[in-house]
Amino acid sequence: MGLFSGKVVIVTGSGNGIGRAHALAFAKAGACVVVNDVGGARDGAGKDQRAADAMVDEIKAAGGEAIATHTSVSDLDGADMILWSALNRFRKVDVLVNNAGILRDRALTNMSTAEWDSVIDVHLKGSFLMSRAFARAIKTQGGGGYAIVNTTSVSGLRGNFGQANYAAAKAGIYGLTRVCSIELEKLGCRVNAIAPVALTRMTEDVPRLQQMGIEQLGPQHISPVALWLASDLAKDVNGRVFGVHGPKVFEYRMSQSEGLDAPPGGGEWTPEQLAAELPRFALT
């Protein structure tokens, strides 16, 4: 019996990169996998059904169970179609991994509205549409043991030059993870996120990462963390974000300083008092 025997797992963006590694790992662990991928370029341009189809063929050739879906997570009908396909074929869903993503990097002053919208659409709106469709399905199913694993990024959690659209989407996914972890607890569903760093086509132009090589920084290092978070082995883990840089794992947490309850002498703060007291209310 594998860790996911009898479980139905949806992995978005699983025709390439990290999602592909997730789909293979879930299938190997016994899951029925719903492979979703539009098969576009790194910047989201174009479509090719072969990305998802090839993944399904690979899983089946290895003795696993999978179906392919080719619709976009950023499209209401597309997201609903992914859930419908899963329910139609496997009669239930257990796990959702929101992984699909694109990149359209540009410095803020040069970024077009289309570059902003497309990246926010795939990452943030896509994670919302898929999470909502999944939550509605498990609400009907009842029971528990459900999990969502979202994909955020160091860029959204700490910032990175040239990625206003991507970082805003990934920071939004952090907020979505926190809210869903609170709201879906009563449906028996945990919601966590991973912030990976891996060698894929998304990072193919980052020389520092390329130097490290596929063995040290391949997507195969990311999937065990996704499987752990999706499984009952993490039954007490909810609303948390784990960094995975190759074999290194760690946790991110939002910090809050102890602060000062009121300005010296009471009343309202003045800008001058705030400037003077910064070391006493800020994080050290």
Ligand SMILES: NC(=O)c1ccc[n+]([C@@H]2O[C@H](COP(=O)([O-])OP(=O)(O)OC[C@H]3O[C@@H](n4cnc5c(N)ncnc54)[C@H](O)[C@@H]3O)[C@@H](O)[C@H]2O)c1
């Ligand atoms: N590679 C890294 O170091 C890194 C770092 C931080 C975060 N991430 C995140 O990990 C996830 C996977 O990235 P990757 O590096 O494997 O990239 P990738 O480009 O190799 O794979 C992304 C996949 O998503 C698919 N996709 C894009 N838009 C889609 C849509 N609208 N609907 C369905 N599928 C769609 C693509 O076709 C592609 O197969 C992304 O969310 C990315 O932002 C990656």
